[in-house]
Amino acid sequence: MAALVPFSLLRNYSPFMLARPFIVKGCNLNFSKSVLPLPCRRLPFSARATHDEQAAAKAAAATADSGAPTIFDKIINKEIPSSIVYEDEKVLAFRDINPQAPVHVLVIPKVRDGLTELAKAEARHGEILGQLLYAARIVAEKEGILDGFRVVLNSGPSACQSVYHLHLHVLGGRQMNWPPG
Amino acid sequence: MAALVPFSLLRNYSPFMLARPFIVKGCNLNFSKSVLPLPCRRLPFSARATHDEQAAAKAAAATADSGAPTIFDKIINKEIPSSIVYEDEKVLAFRDINPQAPVHVLVIPKVRDGLTELAKAEARHGEILGQLLYAARIVAEKEGILDGFRVVLNSGPSACQSVYHLHLHVLGGRQMNWPPG
Numbered sequence: 001m002a003a004l005v006p007f008s009l010l011r012n013y014s015p016f017m018l019a020r021p022f023i024v025k026g027c028n029l030n031f032s033k034s035v036l037p038l039p040c041r042r043l044p045f046s047a048r049a050t051h052d053e054q055a056a057a058k059a060a061a062a063t064a065d066s067g068a069p070t071i072f073d074k075i076i077n078k079e080i081p082s083s084i085v086y087e088d089e090k091v092l093a094f095r096d097i098n099p100q101a102p103v104h105v106l107v108i109p110k111v112r113d114g115l116t117e118l119a120k121a122e123a124r125h126g127e128i129l130g131q132l133l134y135a136a137r138i139v140a141e142k143e144g145i146l147d148g149f150r151v152v153l154n155s156g157p158s159a160c161q162s163v164y165h166l167h168l169h170v171l172g173g174r175q176m177n178w179p180p181g
Numbered sequence: 182m183a184a185l186v187p188f189s190l191l192r193n194y195s196p197f198m199l200a201r202p203f204i205v206k207g208c209n210l211n212f213s214k215s216v217l218p219l220p221c222r223r224l225p226f227s228a229r230a231t232h233d234e235q236a237a238a239k240a241a242a243a244t245a246d247s248g249a250p251t252i253f254d255k256i257i258n259k260e261i262p263s264s265i266v267y268e269d270e271k272v273l274a275f276r277d278i279n280p281q282a283p284v285h286v287l288v289i290p291k292v293r294d295g296l297t298e299l300a301k302a303e304a305r306h307g308e309i310l311g312q313l314l315y316a317a318r319i320v321a322e323k324e325g326i327l328d329g330f331r332v333v334l335n336s337g338p339s340a341c342q343s344v345y346h347l348h349l350h351v352l353g354g355r356q357m358n359w360p361p362g
Contacts, residue, residue: 019240035227119327121318130311133334133345135251137302142337148339152361155312158329160359169361178234178341179281180350180362181335 050181056162057154064116064164072165085142090128091135093170102151102173103143108134108165111126115166118155136170145172195241231362238335245297245345253289253346254314259337266323271309274317274351283354288316289346296347299336326353334362 035101074080082094085105096104109128111163114120121129133151141147154161160181255261256275263275266286277285290309298334302310306320314332321330330353341362 020232039256050358050360052358073185118314118318118332119321119330121315123315126311126315128311129314130307130309131308133299133314134302134304134307136334137299137336141298146337148337149300149335150340150362151299151357153317153332154357155331156327156329158353158355159331159357171361172339172341174234176335176340177231179231179362181331181351181358 001113001152004164044066050160054157057157057160060162060164061157067116070163070165072112072163073078076108086135086139088135090131093135093139096169100169101171101176103145103149104172104174105139105143105170106169107132107170109140116164117161117166118153121166132166132168137169139170140172143170145173147175148172150180215310217229231341234341234343235315238338238341241343241345242338248297250344252330253293253342253344253348267304267316267320270317270318271312274316274320281350282351282352284330286320286324286351288313288320290348293346297345298342298347299334300323302347313347313349317349320351321353324351329353329357331348331349331357 033160071080075082076092082097084092084094086093086107091107091112093107093112095103096106104170109115109132113125113128114122115125115128137146140146143149149170152169152171153166156170254263256263256274263278264276265273267274267288271291272288273291274286275290277287290296290313293305293311294306296306296309317330317332318327321327323332330351333350333352334347335350
């Protein structure tokens with residue numbers, strides 16, 4: 001079963017990482033010092049996040065078409081705790097445990113129904129796709145970011161998709177940059 | 182009417198910019214030289230794009246709730262030429278003239294119907310929202326990037342929305358980074 005759980009998610013749910021969410025590998029940070037050494041003050045945080053996500057995405061892609069359950073199934077079934085922001089009959093929205101903005105929520109269909117990724121969508125999925133996008137708007141309202149938020153959907157490894165259960169990212173609470181990754 | 186056309190789009194559609202799509206303001210580029218000076222080789226292209234988009238987004242937000250036509254109406258009505266990738270009864274998809282990836286296509290509803298931005302979506306918009314996301318998948322297939330693509334939807338100025346007619350960005354053809362802007 002462990003092989004089915006993407007590395008990034010295992011990392012995300014590690015108590016070690018939860019206790020030290022801002023650690024940057026390869027950079028000997030010591031936050032008790034008042035002044036960080038220059039190379040650490042100019043942290044390549046985005047680059048590090050990018051490479052972690054790219055590696056996770058490549059690993060996840062290897063089992064993308066297996067139809068195997070993902071970590072989202074455990075979240076839907078409440079086997080793994082999550083911070084739920086919104087839920088209805090078809091959709092679940094919960095906080096990303098590795099947030100890239102002050103607000104970062106994932107919106108997923110409760111039943112995957114073949115939607116491992118957007119690339120696998122068929123015309124019959126139109127209804128749930130619309131419900132997911134509308135749920136993203138509900139999440140933005142609940143989180144108080146209706147005045148500015150970005151929705152991102154990654155399909156495939158080159159887009160950094162790391163869980164093969166279609167999901168939208170809802171990000172806000174800061175100025176988003178362009179290009180979008 | 183000019184006041185209703187976002188700055189970024191005017192810039193995008195300027196024949197001057199079309200002739201020199203990769204010019205970077207503030208950096209005296211001369212592509213006839215075989216070796217660029219170091220400060221220009223390390224171009225702050227992303228930062229420049231970000232600031233342009235942020236400025237354009239702020240300017241566009243000023244008339245967001247006016248209900249006035251946008252440049253997309255001119256594209257839908259074929260008053261402004263565009264490179265159309267996909268079209269059906271409800272949806273139009275055309276290339277972004279300021280692409281942020283080898284493939285960068287915008288997907289819009291042909292009738293705005295109050296959808297200036299996702300923040301304005303109501304439950305009744307679910308159907309068109311689903312059609313737009315499914316059209317993004319069709320675009321990815323037509324563009325040969327079904328193995329990896331990112332869909333981005335910006336709502337509001339802090340997300341860099343620069344045209345107040347809801348639209349999805351479909352990006353691919355390169356490794357996308359994380360975070361997504």
